[in-house]
Amino acid sequence: MYAIIETCGKQYRIQEGNKIVIDKLTAEVGSEVVFDRVVMLSSDSAKFGAPYVEGAKVTAKVQEHGRGEKIIVFKKHRRKSYRKTQGHRQDYTALVITGISA
Secondary structure (H helix, E strand, C coil): CEEEEEECCEEEEEECCCEEEEECCCCCCCCEEEECCEEEEECCCEEECCCCCCCCEEEEEEEEEEECCCEEEEEEECCCCEEEEEEECCEEEEEEEEEEEC
């Protein structure tokens, strides 16, 4: 059984026991998070929501919070002696899916 959920403006395909990394949530490590924005459920037959499947929930346990790898943002305007270098590290939350219920 798998599901497609929507969180933080993105959609994720998940199964029970999967580990996913999403944008940072305001939940403590070890706590349980419930997602009710389930776009699709699939086991033997698929259920599609309009826009969400009613009564469907996905539960997950927060495993850790962290920061991703650094990326370099470099801007330059030619012939204007303008150069700007900036770094960015995205915050994330790692989750383990504990259950999918219809």
